[in-house]
Amino acid sequence: MSRKILEMQNINKSFPGVRALSNAQLDLHRGEVLALIGENGAGKSTLMKILTGIYQKDDGSIIYDGKEISPVHTKDAQEIGINIIHQELNLMPDLTVAENIFIGREPRDKLNFFLKNKALNQQADKLFQKLNINLNPRTKISELTVAKQQMVEIAKALSFNAKILIMDEPTAALTDKEINTLFDIIHWLKNEGVAIIYISHRMEELKRISDRITVMRDGEYIATLPTETTEIRQVVSLMVGREVKIEQKISDPDAFTDTVLEAHNLHNNYIKNVSFHLKKGEILGFAGLVGAGRTEVARAIFGADPFSGEIKVNGVPVTIKQPVDAVQHGIGYLSEDRKRFGLMLEMTVKENIVISSLANYSTAAFVKPTNMKTDAENYSNKLKVKTPSVNQPVKLLSGGNQQKIVIAKWLLKDSDILIFDEPTRGIDVGAKQEIYDLLEMLANEGKSIIMISSELTEVLRLSDRIMVMNEGRITGELLNRDANQEKIMELATRHN
Amino acid sequence: MSTLTSNPTASDQKKRLVSSGALQQILAFASLIILVIFFSIASKNFLQWSNIEGILLSTTVIGILALGTTFVIITGGIDLSIGTGMTLTSVMTGVFIVFLGLPVILGIIGGIVTGALIGFISGFSVSILRIPPFIATLAMMMIAEGLSLVISGASPIYFSDVGGFNNIALGSIFPGSIPNAVLIFFLMVLIGWILLSKTIIGRYTFSIGSNEEATRLSGINVKKWKMIIYTIAGCFTGVAGVIMASRLNSAQPALGMGYELEAIAAVVIGGTSLSGGKGSLIGTMIGALIMSVLTNGLRIMSIPQEWQTVVIGFVILLAVYFDMLRKKDR
Structure with missing residues (x-):
């Protein structure tokens, strides 16, 4: 088993009038947190949408677990273990936790028509036990805090036996305490061998949570740096393509x-x-x-x-x-x-x-x-x-x-x-x-x-x-x- | 601030009960009971069996239309074509049985299939052609209205020569008890309830209405399911059309316009949210009953029909206002 779980190479993608990605690349190791950063419009989201089958690449190759893949639907990506948690959580607020997690693959009878709700909730309970998450499968999503909703998304991703988990700005709406809990979960996932692509604008967080940082700018791959030996300032200047000073105002x-x-x-x-x-x-x-x-x-x-x-x-x-x-x-x-x-x-x-x-x-x-x-x-x-x-x-x-x-x-x-x-x-x-x-x-x-x-x-x-x-x-x-x-x-x- | 591990407090649980949507249903049911008590005191005739039978019978057509359209409204859509759609199914039933001389049962099936087809075309326009539901079904409403007149030659088709057709709605399989139409209404409530709460169709109905994009990204073929849901609503329209024809013993091509709004009103009074994601068929049934109890009660109290309509208008305002309050509570 090779260390690399994913290798995306020479990915190109154009939309009418815009070149969103040109020769973008990315590689990901098992059990690591890779921070993917860049300004808005740098192409991070497009690259991730290609990886998860929401968009299709114009050309280039995606090698996942040693095999070339080209997912054409989110379901394709999910089934082979690639999952994304969008910044705008993609949950149905009027459905329960369990209904959300197993949407599209809910336990059914032989006719494939009637639902088995008891089995559904049991499956969810089992999943939460395995993940050590404290959630009631029967609660409606709209009654949960944003942090708990995010845990539902994570649980949903892991229920597909995710090998790659993409998190897009996961801390944007969380309190500091909730961020700590999220980071605990991320550490646990790493130990389980899940590779995580972590997209965030918050530089301090990257320092705390990531192993390597990949920088993108204007749809292109710029560099990948080991987090430990990298200064935030260095990353920011790669992102914007110029030096940025962090300063403090002194006024009278x-x-x-x-x-x-x-x-x-x-x-x-x-x-x-x-x-x-x-x-x-x-x-x-x-x-x-x-x-x-x-x-x-x-x-x-x-x-x-x-x-x-x-x-x-x-x-x-x-x-x-x-x-x-x-x-x-x-x-x-x-x-x-x-x-x-x-x-x-x-x-x-x-x-x-x-x-x-x-x-x-x-x-x-x-x-x-x-x-x-x-x-x-x-x-x-x-x-x-x-x-x-x-x-x-x-x-x-x-x-x-x-x-x-x-x-x-x-x-x-x-x-x-x-x-x-x-x-x-x-x-x-x-x-x-x-x-x-x-x-x-x-x-x-x-x-x-x-x-x-x-x-x-x-x-x-x-x-x-x-x-x-x-x-x-x-x-x-x-x-x-x-x-x-x-x-x-x-x-x-x-x-x- | 609640945290990841905190336990729900008592007030949280109270809130949950209020926001769970059960409240609107309880409220609707309580209003129904209060109305019944009020009218029984106001008029001695109200609680007589013949009157109750009349109320139930007058609920059937609007009620069945409302049940079907509840599915569509839960997806966040709307179906304006159910009124004239019902008319077209009546007319087609007449065409099959009276003009073509087909057996009654085939005529009934033909009527329901006509309804399903109307629903399917609406669903196709909404999901494949991406026309907003309001416009797509408004167009369908006019198409159905026009077709009814064209096909029938703008005059009623009478079933007088078809033995027993009238009995489909007004007869009684248990002699001396409630008319079949009422039984069929309750049967449709049961079928609808099973579809909505026990099957994948129901699950996706709520899912689409709750967050269509998230449903799509969960790998669900939203377009397909929307077409199925509109088609199911069309089947309900078809059943309503057959019952209407049987009750009147004729297909009336000029009737039906405006029924869609009464049906939507019943759905709203029953607590289904027009913004989608929330609703129930039991609520819709209660909503439809409230409308006919009101109409009947006011008529018994000799209140002119013009004023009955005004009162129902206010009831709709009130129902939606309570729905807003409930959302604000969140």
Whole structure:
């Protein structure tokens, strides 16, 4: 038995108008964790979709376990032991755990028509025992946390006797504690001889979990490096094709004088007595673990959730009961889930930018298109949105450019206080830099910014001051010159 | 925050019960009971056997249509063609038996096959041609309406010369007890229930409605199963058409438009979610009963028919509102 379980060579794949992969390659050893990284659009997902039969390669070869394969359906790949866990979990929320795991191969009677539900649940129980997982096969998926849903996906993959398991951004929606559990499972899988391809944007994780790192860029294979002897900086520069420095901002706390926003004792089901202030031209970072209550603070200030407590804008107490009140007081909120809450994907760049300011362009409910286009173009240019025209539907833009459209919307509305919730989530490394520059530009122009981020490097790099939260409370406040990753993590896990 | 190893708390379990979809059914059933009690107090005639028989009989056609379309709605689709589709199956039954002189049993089978064919074409349009269900079945609705008129020459086909045809629906295999149509309705509930909860067809119906892409990626031929599901719904349409023809002892080519909406209303009142993934046939049965109890009760109380419709409209609003509340609870 050779050490290599998989060898993909000279894989080419084109879509109409786009060359997605050119001579891509990848090799994988038994029982290892191979990190596969690259910016969005580097071709990682396409390569994995070819391996799992979702797409078919144009040419090239896939040698799996010594044999050439070319799966044309996910089922083909599953049956020979290649499984993928997509970032967007592919489960049926209204079906039970066992029904999900054995979908398409549920135990049936001789007619192949009637289901044997008892046998189904027993099979699931047996599987969980083997994997040492604590799950009830009869629970509906919609009642499970994301972490448990992921375990269902893993169990499903292993029920096919997986030899290769591909995990696409498995930690994106997990808390730190859940990540640890996931990593325990990955270690166990490794010991069982399962080879894992691990796709992630989180560099620290790769260091922790992977054995080797394969870097892709623009649809091409760049390099494979042993994790142990590789610096993160090295990997990132291979990814983006240029040097990237990780830095920390040092600002003068006395440079900010006017207080634009004050929150006193904000309180509701999710947040407990949260008080803080924000000064003009300042970037105030909110750090903490997923679920610490940072988004909930933003939602309260923006009027999206009811709360008790007092909010002052420019020293004047204001009543914010719903988002429209907040907008009137010059507060803009950029949701972490821009596709759901921030954008009308089918509508154009122009329409999205002006949507909150339509009143400025209309008389008696008729919209006047003339100024609208110029304004949209101005902001689109200012923020360097990459789009052929402002008449382009937003759904055709990349994540980074979509985020810029949301920013443009609030700038046009003349919002002075901007709340950014995870501004770079799902955006690739190069575009992140642009968003960072943009935030600093806005702050320099006198906008005041609250930035919620789960990436510590991002918080350290952008914030003038940092509020740290845990379990709905503020557990600490740090000036950027006093802050470092360890201090923030210590506060983020402190129980008050 | 719940973790991987935490045990469900009591409140979790309570939530589970509420969100399990059982609530909507219990609610629908409770509403049915309350309505029955209310109308029995309001009118002495309501609880008389002849009236109850009337209610059940008036539930059959809409009820059977609703059962079939429940499958389609659980997949996240909609079928607007069941009303006029039913008409076309009635007319075809008439063509087979009256015009072609085929034996009654072949006429019935022909009617049901016609229904299945209508369903199959809808399913084909939806899954292979990828036309959105609303549009595909809207087109089918008009095609079926037009064909009914063309084939029948726009006049009713009478079964008066066919001995016993009327008895299919109105006769009784157990003399003196409930009419066959009602028995057939309950039989269809049973068949539908078995299909939906005990067979792979049912499992894939829920699976597709819950997350179609995930179902496809699980290696399931979603296109094939969708066609099968629409075809099954078509069979139910066919059965409804035969019963309709038998009850009226004639195939009425101008009848049927609007039945699809009443059937969809019954499905919704019964707790099946229009966004797919959730629903039950028992719920649909209760939903259909609620609609006919309401209509009947209001009529007994001498409330004009125009107002009956208004009341049913509000009931639908209420039912969907409760469904929304349930989802919010999550």
